[in-house]
Amino acid sequence: MSDLPGLFDVRVKARSIAYLFAVGATLGLLTLAFPHADEIRDVPLIVLAGMAYAIAATLWALADRLRDWHIHAVLAAGTVIISLANYYAGPSTLYPILYTWTALYSFYFFPMREALAQMVFLAFAYAVVLAIQEADMVVVDWLLAVGTPAVAGILITRLLGGIQHHARELRESDERTRLVLDTAPDAFITLDRHGCITTWNAAAERMFGWTKEEAVGRTMRELILPPEYAERHDTRRLELLDSLGQLATETYEVELIRRDGRRFPGEATVSKVESGGEVFASGFITDTTERLRRQAEREALLREQAARAEAERVAEVVGGMQALVDAALAHRNLEGILRDLVAQVRGVLAADAATIYLADDGGRLSVGASSPAGQAVGEEFAIWVAESREAMLAQSDALIGVPLLAEDEVTAVLVAGAEPPREFGGEALTLLRLAAERVGLAIAHARVYEREHRIAETLQRSLLPDRLPDLPGLEVAARYLPAAAEAEVGGDWYDVIPIAGGAVGLVMGDVAGKGLAGASMVGRLRSALRAYALEGHDGGRVVERLNRLLWTEAEESQMATMLYLIVDPAASTVRWVNAGHPPPLVMSRGEARFLEGQASVPLGVLPFPTYEEVAARLEPGDALLLYTDGLVERPGEHLDHGLELLTAAVRGAPDNPQGLLDHLLATLVPARGAADDVALLTLFNLPVPEEFSAEFPAEPESLAPIRSMLRRWLAHAGADDLEIAEITTACGEAATNAIEHAGTMNGARFEVWGQREGGEIHIAVHDHGSWRREREDDHGRGLDLMRTLMDTVSVDPGEQGTTVSLRRRLGRRGGAA
């Protein structure tokens, strides 16, 4: 049976019954103390009284732990005792009185049904007693004797119905309270003045492991308090209960023990409660294990966060410094360094703007770079920083500046600014101071490099041909790509030299010394080579002379590699001398191969090396590629690999000079720039057409190119050497006439047209002037030459100019003599 519907606490019931028993026993003994009838036997009654006293004492003592069924058992036992007492006392009025009392008690304390059951049992026991003692009693008297107390009990109880009803309301309210308490997450315990537990909710059961039945009536110190807290607990409770005021509340932390002996931390909120004149203590107890654990976790987390923040702050300072130094050391030109640096400073310091000022030799500052670009910040402040030579803050810490020193000179000032209310702190100052030293050096070095690099590059560029010559039947193109700025300017050079007879000299060289010395040596080699080449020397001798020049005049250990090629388009040949240079590449019918063989030592290595020419065919439609090692050498890779890459790149390249070079640079040079200088030179021996038509300026300088073109074309058309010489001479006469006809007209031009018709060569020269008869001797000779050297010559002086038409059948031996 649940205790919940119980109207009163079981202790109240137990103690009431104990009173009842004690009173009953006392009444019985008092009866014996006075003069009484003989049939009343003293000894059994005294024994029964003693039993009643014992039960009463037991009830009193165990009141805290009793349950309802104990009460019922005691009441049954009481009935038995009363019945026996009645038996030994003989017929008396004692029994109805006790019977009535008991009825009242039952109806008052217990629900109707239980009270009726109790009364039925009592009535039955009474009936048995009457049947024994009053055997002759009539049934009506029995019923009256048994029924009267029962009816009286019911009636009196009904009279007290108001109380009963009120009590039920109280009980229901109490039920709700209990429900609330039992579903509460916190343990709720009430204690009486003596420290006995009077309330113990479900949460308390869960928390401590003691059931309500086990807990109620016992003390906290018995169940849940550690011994060391016991004393303090008692003191506190008494202080609380004795305190003035209706409601006193206090909260304190305690350590508590579970049934299994485990201790746990808790928080108790204890209140003094006065109810119905009774003062007791109530307390909510919260298990704070979880809360403390979370709190500890949070504290640990906060500590960790704080530690991490500190570590990050330190890392940021160090990283920021490194970023600045990296920006300065990233090998690029000064402009790049400065641009990177201000951007990094802005990022690292979270600044709104950053500017670096460069100091010139006189100490004057000028803006080197700004971020955002073009927005210089703190110019006057920078001057101040430069003068004080100290990192400092200004304008309510919205400006920060640091001087960059190199060799004890202020070379630059770095300034960063923040929009108020943001400001810089000591950390920023520390960071900039740390970075300043190395950044300053890097900038100083970059400036020196930059200056020398610029001079050397200018000098070297001046040594490269401004424009390449126009060569009939040939097309040349070149590229020169200086190394990325941190490297010194290399000694690469190339040249294209037209040689008499329509040949052309191609030069590609690489002087080992870099910088200014290298560039000046390039200049000397270049002019010497031009001179030797034009003197008509054989390629081997030209290179031998250059070697001599380098050997005798250059500084120690200066040497150069070079290629010298002589392309003769008329003969479709190329002759070359290679002095330790990467081999030239010849591209023929979609195939690329290197011109190997006879590679000799570089210039400047031996005093008297021999350099020999090697010859190869260079058919119309073929092309040559000359390059310096910057194109094919890669750090840590074998040169062969670079050469393979080059041939592969050439195979996939466009079939024209400019396109080829652009393609090679795009394919072979890293996007960040070449590590070494790259020079490229290509010559395309253009295919010879069956028919050609070309226009030339009407000036004597056009004659040599016309002859080159003609020789080449005639060779292709099948003319032998003599035929080529004679036809070229004849056409030269016609062209000379055309040039003379133009006179001093500016920008006049004339056309040369040629066609091979079977075995016959047909060439026409058309000008826009008029046929003149002056200088009869020369013209006569010219005409004579043409008529002698060609089969037919016709001059057609028309309105639009003069056309000289020349024809000659090939294979005509001898000619006119």
Next chain:
Amino acid sequence: MSDLTQVEIEQRDDVVVARLTGELDISVAESTGRKIAEAVPSSARGVVVDMSGLDFMDSSGVSMLFGLARRVGSHRQQLVVVAPTGRPVSRVLEIVEFGRAAPVREDVDAAVTAIATPQA
């Protein structure tokens, strides 16, 4: 192109040898003729124009030679041209019958000898 024809001057006793290389056309003919003429002092007995190293010559070169022949002739000096047979230059000289103005020889030695032994 001023360096189309190169002129090397050599003195052999009282004969001046002018060795021409390259190509000779109207663009350089005049200046080449002047260079040779200036290289011949009045004390010299004659001048040899060595055209064996010349790859090309046209009628302007021929005119230059005729002019030179007239000029040295007026100084009572002799002109001998060296042009080996079979070369383009000798072919041109043949066609314009330069032999009528001045002797043409196969090599420099023959030419110098021709000047050393004055003709009638």
